[in-house]
Amino acid sequence: MKILVCISKTADTTAKIAFTPDQKSFLETGVQFIINPYDEWYALVRAVELKEQYPDTVLHLITVGGADTEPILRKALAIGGDAAFRVDLQPIGIEQVATAIAAHVKQEGYDLIFTGKETIDYNGSGVGGYLAGLLDWPFVSLATRLTYDGKTVVVEREIEGGREIAEAELPLVVSCQKGIAEQRIPNMRGIMAARSKPLQVMAAPPEAQQPAVQIDHFALPPKKSGVHLVEPGNEEELVRLLHEEAKVI
Amino acid sequence: MAIFVFADQQHGSFKKAALETLFFASQMAARQQQEVVAVVMGEIDQPQALADLGKYGARRVLHVNAGWLNDFDAQLYARVFKEILTQHEADLCVLPHDFNGRALAPYLAAQWQAGLLTGITSLPDEHGCYQKQVFSGKATAWIRLLPKRQVLTLLPNTFTPTGKEGQAKVEQWQPAQVNAAQRRIRVKEVQTTQGRVPLTEASIIVSGGRGLKGPENWGMIEQLAEVLGAATACSRPVADAGWRPHHEHVGQTGLTVRPNLYIAIGISGAIQHLAGVNGSKYIVVINKDPEAPFFQAADYGIVGDAFEVVPRLIEAIKKYKGIS
Numbered sequence: 001m002k003i004l005v006c007i008s009k010t011a012d013t014t015a016k017i018a019f020t021p022d023q024k025s026f027l028e029t030g031v032q033f034i035i036n037p038y039d040e041w042y043a044l045v046r047a048v049e050l051k052e053q054y055p056d057t058v059l060h061l062i063t064v065g066g067a068d069t070e071p072i073l074r075k076a077l078a079i080g081g082d083a084a085f086r087v088d089l090q091p092i093g094i095e096q097v098a099t100a101i102a103a104h105v106k107q108e109g110y111d112l113i114f115t116g117k118e119t120i121d122y123n124g125s126g127v128g129g130y131l132a133g134l135l136d137w138p139f140v141s142l143a144t145r146l147t148y149d150g151k152t153v154v155v156e157r158e159i160e161g162g163r164e165i166a167e168a169e170l171p172l173v174v175s176c177q178k179g180i181a182e183q184r185i186p187n188m189r190g191i192m193a194a195r196s197k198p199l200q201v202m203a204a205p206p207e208a209q210q211p212a213v214q215i216d217h218f219a220l221p222p223k224k225s226g227v228h229l230v231e232p233g234n235e236e237e238l239v240r241l242l243h244e245e246a247k248v249i
Numbered sequence: 250m251a252i253f254v255f256a257d258q259q260h261g262s263f264k265k266a267a268l269e270t271l272f273f274a275s276q277m278a279a280r281q282q283q284e285v286v287a288v289v290m291g292e293i294d295q296p297q298a299l300a301d302l303g304k305y306g307a308r309r310v311l312h313v314n315a316g317w318l319n320d321f322d323a324q325l326y327a328r329v330f331k332e333i334l335t336q337h338e339a340d341l342c343v344l345p346h347d348f349n350g351r352a353l354a355p356y357l358a359a360q361w362q363a364g365l366l367t368g369i370t371s372l373p374d375e376h377g378c379y380q381k382q383v384f385s386g387k388a389t390a391w392i393r394l395l396p397k398r399q400v401l402t403l404l405p406n407t408f409t410p411t412g413k414e415g416q417a418k419v420e421q422w423q424p425a426q427v428n429a430a431q432r433r434i435r436v437k438e439v440q441t442t443q444g445r446v447p448l449t450e451a452s453i454i455v456s457g458g459r460g461l462k463g464p465e466n467w468g469m470i471e472q473l474a475e476v477l478g479a480a481t482a483c484s485r486p487v488a489d490a491g492w493r494p495h496h497e498h499v500g501q502t503g504l505t506v507r508p509n510l511y512i513a514i515g516i517s518g519a520i521q522h523l524a525g526v527n528g529s530k531y532i533v534v535i536n537k538d539p540e541a542p543f544f545q546a547a548d549y550g551i552v553g554d555a556f557e558v559v560p561r562l563i564e565a566i567k568k569y570k571g572i573s
Contacts, residue, residue: 013501013502013520013521013524014521016520017384017387017388019388037502038502041502093365094355094358094365094367095358095359095364095365098355120384120385120501120502121383121384121385122383122390123367123381123382123383123384123505124367124368125346125351125355125367125368126351126355126358126365126367127355128355129323129351129352129353129355129359130355130356130358130359131359132323132324132355132356132359133324133355133356133358133359133360134359136324137324138322138323138324138433138434139323139324139356140323140434141323141348141351141352142351142352144495144496157348158348158496159321159348159349159439160264160347160447160449160450161441161442161445161446161447161450162439162440162441162442162447163439163440164320164321164436164438164439164440165436165437165438165439165440166320166435166436166437167435167437168433168434168435169433175352178488178495178496178498178502178503211395212364212365212394212395212396213366213393213394213395214392214393214395215390215391215392216376216378216390216391216392216393217390217391218383218388218389218390218391219388219389220387221386221387221388221389221527224545224546224548227534227544227545227547227548227550228548228549228550229544229549229550229551229552230549230550230551231551232551232552232553232557232558233553233561235551235558235561235562235564235565236568236569238533238549238551238562238565239562239565239566239568239569240569241549242510242531242533246510246530246531246548246549248453248509248510248530248531249453249477249510249566249569
């Protein structure tokens with residue numbers, strides 16, 4: 001089996017979000033960058049577990065980004081994977097990322113592709129589905145469990161107020177979220193091994209060059225005007241405020 | 250020209266997010282003298298429910314009445330949708346940004362060769378920009394889509410449908426190029442948590458954190474949720490400790506929610522948690538630590554011991570609602 005895991009670089013979850021004075025770009029100064037948690041904790045770890053279960057599995061990682069994403073790819077390789085690929089392109093939007101990855105998939109050939117459910121910066125939640133659509137492969141989104149018996153994939157996903165269990169054969173694209181695997185901390189052996197694993201840089205295919213979206217500007221949410229504190233013991237006053245002032249109950 | 254909307258249903262009951270999306274599309278259509286066409290996949294129990302989509306702004310309903318479409322499959326649904334959009338020479342399709350919509354929208358955009366913008370929270374402004382939350386709710390971006398053909402997904406609980414009169418014209422629609430044999434995903438089992446409000450559809454959420462000390466203390470959280478008709482949620486440490494199931498975890502690496510009212514009990518308000526909830530219209534914080542950062546993001550608060558405040562709050566709500 002050959003698995004591909006899509007990796008994205010995002011700002012750390014604790015990062016303070018700020019923009020350039022013209023509000024056009026995200027201010028990267030002082031921001032720590034990490035592997036997108038959904039990609040790392042869930043997609044990558046589940047793929048590594050499958051490789052442990054089926055040792056002849058080939059596990060590749062891919063990202064679409066500039067040279068600044070390479071430390072992220074190395075860190076991902078320290079958790080697991082045989083080789084990494086970087087498509088050299090600064091993408092804006094889902095289409096460019098998925099199109100660049102699809103070109104690689106068509107050339108290299110895979111059976112199973114994992115993505116995180118979304119990135120925590122642009123929250124697009126679209127790369128997995130768009131990639132599956134380009135490849136015309138079946139797609140399961142927001143998977144919370146996945147097992148593979150060598151032939152059939154059984155995958156569980158979240159639906160409104162419950163869950164759904166489905167079966168599929170390979171090839172398949174799956175977007176992963178909490179539940180499918182547990183976060184792993186890379187050990188020293190993994191970190192050492194990652195240094196010598198192949199990391200191949202590829203030019204972006206022509207069809208991935210044109211963005212389909214344009215970010216006009218950003219803004220931070222308006223500040224709250226201040227909390228209205230109610231004394232403990234006066235819960236009836238809180239109920240009155242929620243009913244009469246906020247009109248939410 | 251028409252705006253096409255994915256009206257997601259199960260057994261003839263339309264999802265709340267789908268009705269919101271229809272309403273959103275009708276607001277958009279009204280500006281541009283367009284009509285809204287709802288697309289319904291799979292069999293339904295109550296045919297009247299189709300015509301009733303008119304109350305949410307649908308002028309026409311295309312019903313693909315096929316048993317093999319009862320279970321969701323992004324690939325199959327996208328193929329059917331693409332056939333409909335191509336036949337009608339459409340260039341705009343709107344879906345709810347919910348579990349199925351999030352899978353179908355990107356798949357469809359790829360196959361239909363359309364631009365894709367997900368999780369929008371506004372109608373387009375005069376520059377053609379849609380608002381969308383980014384950095385998991387820590388900021389908003391104004392984004393425009395360049396291609397003429399567009400697929401949008403609307404974040405749930407952004408638009409509240411206001412009751413309209415009217416019935417939609419219902420038409421049966423048969424795909425010519427898609428059939429049951431093309432299905433690659435076989436649904437084996439659907440498990441639903443009975444009688445509980447789904448977190449993503451809830452207009453009120455009661456959420457508990459580490460301050461509750463242990464899973465045995467969740468009774469009062471559930472009781473408060475029950476009297477309010479609310480869903481229950483929790484912070485990440487609570488889900489990680491196994492006190493509550495993972496699907497209740499709200500925050501940057503869990504679920505992003507935007508209810509009308511979010512009641513946070515014993516949650517300090519770490520930046521990652523706030524990111525998942527700051528789209529809520531009103532936030533109430535109950536915490537014994539007056540320095541808890543969550544109070545900065547709250548509209549109302551009580552500085553006090555949750556174990557004393559919550560039972561009194563339950564009684565106060567019962568009294569207000571006339572429940573004894």
